[in-house]
Amino acid sequence: MMPRRDLLEARYKRNLLIMSTTVEALYDDGELILQAPLPLPEKTRVFVTVETDPERGAWLRVSEEALLRAWDNSDDDVFNELLTK
Numbered sequence: 001m002m003p004r005r006d007l008l009e010a011r012y013k014r015n016l017l018i019m020s021t022t023v024e025a026l027y028d029d030g031e032l033i034l035q036a037p038l039p040l041p042e043k044t045r046v047f048v049t050v051e052t053d054p055e056r057g058a059w060l061r062v063s064e065e066a067l068l069r070a071w072d073n074s075d076d077d078v079f080n081e082l083l084t085k
Contacts, residue, residue: 022061 025032032048051057
């Protein structure tokens with residue numbers, strides 16, 4: 001039985017990086033400047049969604065954190081076992 005996090009890491013190792021994350025950036029003179037680097041190889045193509053409503057952004061971050069907690073849940077390992085049968 002492989003935990004979901006390990007499944008995601010396995011996808012990464014097979015060069016099928018699937019990632020969705022929210023990062024803060026500053027728009028200055030036509031360029032987006034990230035506040036922190038991303039753990040991506042150089043020249044990786046990404047899709048950018050611009051959100052300028054701070055309240056909506058805060059709700060999205062809280063929702064993402066709750067989803068991550070629910071997704072990385074050892075109680076659901078029984079379902080992973082069913083997938084391997």
